[in-house]
Amino acid sequence: MGFIHRFLSRRAAAIWQAETRLLHRLGYVRPPHAVQWLATSLCDLRCPHCYTQAGRRTEGELTASEACRHIIDELVVLGRPTFVIAGGEALLRKDFGEIVAYAHRSQVPWALHTHGGRVEQLLPVFARYPPAMVAVSVDGPRTYHDQFRGREGSFDGALRAIAGLKQLGCPEVVAGTTVNRHNADLLADMLPIVLDSGADSWGLHLVTPEGRAGGHDLLPTAPQLRRVASFARRLRGLVHVELDNEWGSAGEDDCFYRDQPFLCGAGRFVCVVTPTGEVTPCTTTDRGESAGNVRTTKLRDIWAQGFAAFRQPGDPTRGEGLDCWLQTRHGKSCRGAAFFGADHTHDPHKLVQVSRLRGDQHV
8 A cells, every 4th residue: 555655646746736726727725734823922932943933922812712713613614624723832821721622622623733841731631622633842852952942851841741642642742853953963863762752753844044043044054954854764664754844845755755745735725823813824924925814804715815826836936836935935945955965055946947857747
């Protein structure tokens, strides 16, 4: 099954994109696969890579009642895609339990991104309203992680969170690592930590120059990108590890890095609701990319009528689905350097040339 699946799914992204563009021309759009809500800007850590510049709560954040009415009720209408809750640190919301209880009653599957520090205190909530998936941040070995996160003990808290969630029977717990210039060469040291943690998989994200990360030189070097990609490829025979969206497509070699061929989901099959209700194509901090606000327009209508540039060809960054939009919109694409041995990290148009030489399919 797995061997045949590689051949059947190799062109799945291209087929999906062709069908999506055809449907868009006919005035139709598929419902989203997932909708992420940045539940708050509040966070008790201050990490240098934070794309939301989390710290203080944003004025005018959605209340629990608004989140239930404007997001969860709309997800029911949209066919119950996964409701992904992130932040900031979403577990700092005092009404977190109320919100996931409503999602559970509405039969909307929910997932969570967290630094893990408050998971232990809320294990009864997780037990009563089981999540489909929880991703817990583990950014390096103990000393590095605590220094990077700015709090001693945050590493141990993350590992306790993973262990506690697995003991409750959470079906998928992911150890999530945001790869940056300072921890890219520490991943081999992390391997035994991840294996011993009990996590079901290891997700290797890539820092993007959004939010606070825009003010730090955190993007890995081209040699580091190649080493990490090679490391992930070798590891897949030992542990379920995937390079996440920020890496872009590896073309015909995608099957060696992830379970499904890559297609940037921004505005195509995912969107993000900000703390104050703006709906953006992905986790960009640029509110100019908002397609509307759930307080004034139904989420179903925002999804149906917004994000046209992501669903049709023509736009040099939005229309190209084989690279991460968050990276290319800043001219910081890492796709060529990671997969094709070429340092094109600052020119997304050169990446298109490289991928065509490789024979990748563009719709």
